[in-house]
Amino acid sequence: MTQASKIIRIAAKGDGVTANGQHAPMAAPGDLLLPDGSLEHGPHHVSPPCRHFGTCGACQLQHCDEGALADFVRNRVVYAAQSQGMEPETVTAPAMSPPFSRRRASLRAINGGGRPLIGFTQAGSHKVVDMQECHVLHPRLFAVVNSLRGYLGRIKGRYAIGIEMTLVDQGVDLNISGFTPEGLEQTENLLDFCREHGLARVTLDHGYGAESFWEPEPVTITLGGVPVAFPPGAFLQATADGEASLVAACQEWLKGSAKIADLFAGLGTFALSLSGVSHVLAAEADMAAISALRSVANRMQQRIECAHRDLFRNPLRAEELAEFDAVILDPPRAGARSQVEQIAKSGIERVVYISCNPSSWARDAAQLKEAGYTLAELRPVGQFRWSTHVELASLFVR
Numbered sequence: 001m002t003q004a005s006k007i008i009r010i011a012a013k014g015d016g017v018t019a020n021g022q023h024a025p026m027a028a029p030g031d032l033l034l035p036d037g038s039l040e041h042g043p044h045h046v047s048p049p050c051r052h053f054g055t056c057g058a059c060q061l062q063h064c065d066e067g068a069l070a071d072f073v074r075n076r077v078v079y080a081a082q083s084q085g086m087e088p089e090t091v092t093a094p095a096m097s098p099p100f101s102r103r104r105a106s107l108r109a110i111n112g113g114g115r116p117l118i119g120f121t122q123a124g125s126h127k128v129v130d131m132q133e134c135h136v137l138h139p140r141l142f143a144v145v146n147s148l149r150g151y152l153g154r155i156k157g158r159y160a161i162g163i164e165m166t167l168v169d170q171g172v173d174l175n176i177s178g179f180t181p182e183g184l185e186q187t188e189n190l191l192d193f194c195r196e197h198g199l200a201r202v203t204l205d206h207g208y209g210a211e212s213f214w215e216p217e218p219v220t221i222t223l224g225g226v227p228v229a230f231p232p233g234a235f236l237q238a239t240a241d242g243e244a245s246l247v248a249a250c251q252e253w254l255k256g257s258a259k260i261a262d263l264f265a266g267l268g269t270f271a272l273s274l275s276g277v278s279h280v281l282a283a284e285a286d287m288a289a290i291s292a293l294r295s296v297a298n299r300m301q302q303r304i305e306c307a308h309r310d311l312f313r314n315p316l317r318a319e320e321l322a323e324f325d326a327v328i329l330d331p332p333r334a335g336a337r338s339q340v341e342q343i344a345k346s347g348i349e350r351v352v353y354i355s356c357n358p359s360s361w362a363r364d365a366a367q368l369k370e371a372g373y374t375l376a377e378l379r380p381v382g383q384f385r386w387s388t389h390v391e392l393a394s395l396f397v398r
């Protein structure tokens, strides 16, 4: 390379890319990649707010300003559609979650030379970044990280602990794996810790599923205005405003649909927001999640029918789908190849596909296109701020 080249976009893995396809790590659109490989920062390059940026695996894009971040999220989903020859009729501006709004996180804690290290891991490694600050976590979660450091500081010996944190209706819920308090003193210390910090729940997972250690009152998460029992480790959208954007898309697109199938329904994020006006079938493979939804639906007399069903092996068949006006699907990262095959064969008119993985979504969307669906609207959702993960809501019609 003899001339400087401008970075024109951010690639899926977070590198900056020039017009002639050169990649540069930590580059923002508008930066110049100089012949010696160094970068001259442009107008969209900002100073990363967090001291851990560069080592912590949670954020890859803190060097990009708000406009560049929103473009990244938008482009990821639009390029995924275009890769299958689809031009969405409408693409809305990305809904970007603000800093300090993440309500779920998986952290690790280890004893690093006599003191506890606790935080996210480094990218592609098990090394723990000892989190002194975090600009994505909700402050209530971050406060517990600090307190945990104090508690773990009193524990001698080696440990490597997984900590799943969720902000639920009652406060902070911790699901801890790889740790058992030993003896009366450690048990009492952990109980004191839970009490002192007003934790909503602590479950301990010794490899046989989560056991409740502390839960002064039953833990719930409110979805569609209804508190639902929250099983340890159940799925929850990463931010409350990300969830609100996805719910708004479903409500808007499915207004007037009398009967809706909500597939990969989890605890009922969409089902509970739609059941006021529509009949909903919620299908989900996680027994604890669908049982929690069933029990709240029965108690609150919501118009929701619940099915415990593995939709990979046993997708809702085209004949079963025929009785619905619309379908929502929100599968895990792998996508929903066999379920989409059945949707493509059915006569269903409206399909809302929510996805956290534009690649598997694009593969499945190609099947819908083949079956005669058009992509009417695409809504990028940036609920994994500063990371390379993006969420999307899409409406297909036929």
Ligand SMILES: C[S@@+](CC[C@H](N)C(=O)[O-])C[C@H]1O[C@@H](n2cnc3c(N)ncnc32)[C@H](O)[C@@H]1O
Residues within 6 Å of the ligand: 235, 236, 237, 264, 265, 266, 267, 268, 269, 270, 283, 284, 285, 286, 289, 309, 310, 311, 312, 313, 330, 331, 332, 356
């Ligand atoms: C991305 S989450 C969406 C959950 C829900 N729609 C929400 O927004 O809260 C994907 C859901 O698919 C469920 N799931 C994973 N594999 C499944 C399968 N083979 N069949 C049915 N559900 C599955 C997970 O348990 C999880 O609840």
